[in-house]
Amino acid sequence: MDRIRTIIIEDEEPARDIVKTYLKKFQDIELIGECSDGFSGVKAVNEMKPDLLFLDIQLPKLTGFEILELVEHSPVIIFTTAYDQFALKAFEMNATDYLLKPFSSDRFDTAMQKALDKLKSKKSEGPVIKKLVETVDEKSETIDRVVVKTGSKIKVIPADKIMYIEAQDDYVMIYAEESKHLKEKTMKYFETHLDNSQFIRIHRSYIVNVNFIVQLEHFSKENYLVILKNGAKLKVSDSGYKNLKSRLNF
Amino acid sequence: MQHPVLKNTRSLIIYFIIWLVISVLDLLFIQSGYHFNLTDCIIGSLTFNILFAIIGIAIWYVVQYSYPDKIGLYNLLINHISTAVVIVIIWIASGLFIIKNLTDGLLYEFTLNHIAWYAGLGIVYYSLFALIFYLMIYNHNLKERKKNEDKLLAMVKEAELNLLKSQINPHFLFNSLNSISSLTITNPAKAQEMIIKLSDFLRYSISRNSNQKSTLKLELENLQRYLDIEKTRFGNKLNYIPDISEECMNKTLPVMILQPLYENAIKHGVYESTEPITLTAVGRMENNFLSITLTNNFDLESPSKKGEGIGLKNIKERLRLIYFSEGLLHVKRNDNKFEVKLLIPQNE
Numbered sequence: 327m328d329r330i331r332t333i334i335i336e337d338e339e340p341a342r343d344i345v346k347t348y349l350k351k352f353q354d355i356e357l358i359g360e361c362s363d364g365f366s367g368v369k370a371v372n373e374m375k376p377d378l379l380f381l382d383i384q385l386p387k388l389t390g391f392e393i394l395e396l397v398e399h400s401p402v403i404i405f406t407t408a409y410d411q412f413a414l415k416a417f418e419m420n421a422t423d424y425l426l427k428p429f430s431s432d433r434f435d436t437a438m439q440k441a442l443d444k445l446k447s448k449k450s451e452g453p454v455i456k457k458l459v460e461t462v463d464e465k466s467e468t469i470d471r472v473v474v475k476t477g478s479k480i481k482v483i484p485a486d487k488i489m490y491i492e493a494q495d496d497y498v499m500i501y502a503e504e505s506k507h508l509k510e511k512t513m514k515y516f517e518t519h520l521d522n523s524q525f526i527r528i529h530r531s532y533i534v535n536v537n538f539i540v541q542l543e544h545f546s547k548e549n550y551l552v553i554l555k556n557g558a559k560l561k562v563s564d565s566g567y568k569n570l571k572s573r574l575n576f
Numbered sequence: 577m578q579h580p581v582l583k584n585t586r587s588l589i590i591y592f593i594i595w596l597v598i599s600v601l602d603l604l605f606i607q608s609g610y611h612f613n614l615t616d617c618i619i620g621s622l623t624f625n626i627l628f629a630i631i632g633i634a635i636w637y638v639v640q641y642s643y644p645d646k647i648g649l650y651n652l653l654i655n656h657i658s659t660a661v662v663i664v665i666i667w668i669a670s671g672l673f674i675i676k677n678l679t680d681g682l683l684y685e686f687t688l689n690h691i692a693w694y695a696g697l698g699i700v701y702y703s704l705f706a707l708i709f710y711l712m713i714y715n716h717n718l719k720e721r722k723k724n725e726d727k728l729l730a731m732v733k734e735a736e737l738n739l740l741k742s743q744i745n746p747h748f749l750f751n752s753l754n755s756i757s758s759l760t761i762t763n764p765a766k767a768q769e770m771i772i773k774l775s776d777f778l779r780y781s782i783s784r785n786s787n788q789k790s791t792l793k794l795e796l797e798n799l800q801r802y803l804d805i806e807k808t809r810f811g812n813k814l815n816y817i818p819d820i821s822e823e824c825m826n827k828t829l830p831v832m833i834l835q836p837l838y839e840n841a842i843k844h845g846v847y848e849s850t851e852p853i854t855l856t857a858v859g860r861m862e863n864n865f866l867s868i869t870l871t872n873n874f875d876l877e878s879p880s881k882k883g884e885g886i887g888l889k890n891i892k893e894r895l896r897l898i899y900f901s902e903g904l905l906h907v908k909r910n911d912n913k914f915e916v917k918l919l920i921p922q923n924e
Contacts, residue, residue: 339809
């Protein structure tokens with residue numbers, strides 16, 4: 327049987343130890359890497375392309391879900407989490423396996439068996455992971471940061487630093503103060519998850535951060551433009567104008 | 577509470593139907609006992625009854641205003657007696673006026689001669705109105721009270737549950753148990769030690785209510801347990817340097833007031849960092865205040881997460897409620913250091 331190349335992404339050493347201990351009895355497993363934070367985790371998965379991944383949700387730098395948004399490779403994943411009721415629901419809905427800490431070796435074996443079956447069937451995990459990320463996206467919590475990738479560099483952009491977001495077919499372009507980034511998420515996602523008191527949908531193609539608006543220009547009968555600190559001019563639609571009006575109280 | 581008659585069209589209609597019935601009964605009574613022509617009788621009964629129906633609506637406001645608990649029985653009686661007198665006078669006067677102009681003299685003469693009767697009837701009507709209105713208010717208040725009681729009970733239950741939940745941080749608990757689970761294999765003796773520490777920590781945490789006071793010595797002992805447990809998870813990433821002067825040890829402070837500060841420092845410092853984090857705690861007496869300053873460095877590259885402020889806000893609020901004082905919690909944040917200073921008054 328081919329060796330199953332495995333990476334563990336977990337920041338607490340005792341938690342890594344126990345996974346390693348439980349893995350000992352699986353002889354085909356080859357542990358090729360251990361990471362204790364999100365950035366090195368993304369790097370390791372993209373570079374080493376493991377078959378199997380043990381992924382913790384709570385990590386320094388990036389959460390387990392943010393890591394999934396950024397990896398280009400789709401290994402079979404076993405999630406570990408101490409307490410995250412939402413995550414549990416997301417996992418159950420997408421038939422990915424998860425381990426609740428602390429877990430017994432029997433429970434571990436069950437998860438491993440599922441993973442081994444998946445690996446044998448050679449079906450791509452890509453769609454499963456995509457579905458999982460979508461389920462997580464539906465969580466209606468406000469996000470305060472966005473993770474983007476430029477080449478091999480990962481950037482975490484605090485929401486406050488986003489000037490505006492522009493629609494680009496299936497993607498969006500996020501304009502931060504000093505850079506712009508393409509991200510594979512919808513305008514609706516950002517409209518729902520960014521703080522409504524700070525971010526307003528002014529047009530089908532634009533969501534703007536009010537803190538970067540310097541002027542609202544009325545350039546013809548029904549047409550308005552917002553002018554941002556960096557000089558950018560964005561079109562405002564009728565409904566967008568209503569949104570601006572109610573939010574900015576004028 | 578809304579006016580029982582005026583609150584909607586339906587009640588208004590029912591009210592006037594009742595008065596119509598009373599008018600008919602009154603009519604029959606007058607007709608049978610006295611020999612006036614039918615038209616006069618109808619006018620007579622309708623006049624006085626409809627008049628009282630209208631005037632009676634105002635009695636509600638006197639009743640509402642004269643609630644016994646609010647103004648005392650004496651004032652209540654004064655209000656009602658004076659109002660009743662005025663109402664009856666107005667009622668009889670207007671009634672007489674209408675009758676005089678709509679009928680021939682007979683009914684008018686009759687009414688005038690029996691004015692005492694009418695006055696009596698007026699008082700009876702007034703009393704009935706007042707009584708019924710009081711009963712309605714009483715019943716309404718009873719229902720309101722029951723509703724409030726149920727709501728309060730539910731709130732208390734929820735608060736108790738939340739208190740319990742907040743005292744046991746699930747992430748901390750399950751991650752600690754996971755570490756202990758791992759230690760049972762790699763270092764069973766240490767696992768046993770950790771189980772005892774965790775158990776002692778939880779016992780101290782959940783067995784107090786938020787008004788209770790403890791000594792700094794006991795609080796620091798509990799914090800040491802907490803930090804020992806966290807250290808098994810984070811190893812060298814977590815370093816703790818206490819610097820507490822001896823005189824502070826027996827001073828009092830609210831129980832478990834320091835633990836959320838340490839937890840906050842670990843959550844925003846250690847969790848998010850890939851570098852070692854150091855927590856320093858300095859305890860000194862400043863005049864009559866016990867001053868405790870907790871400092872931690874943090875990873876500059878770590879994106880700051882929201883929620884940092886909420887834990888601190890709760891502590892500030894708790895201090896305010898216990899000591900009736902503002903300004904007992906100070907936060908300073910510069911470069912890569914985060915500092916929280918607590919001032920606990922000692923003059924009790």
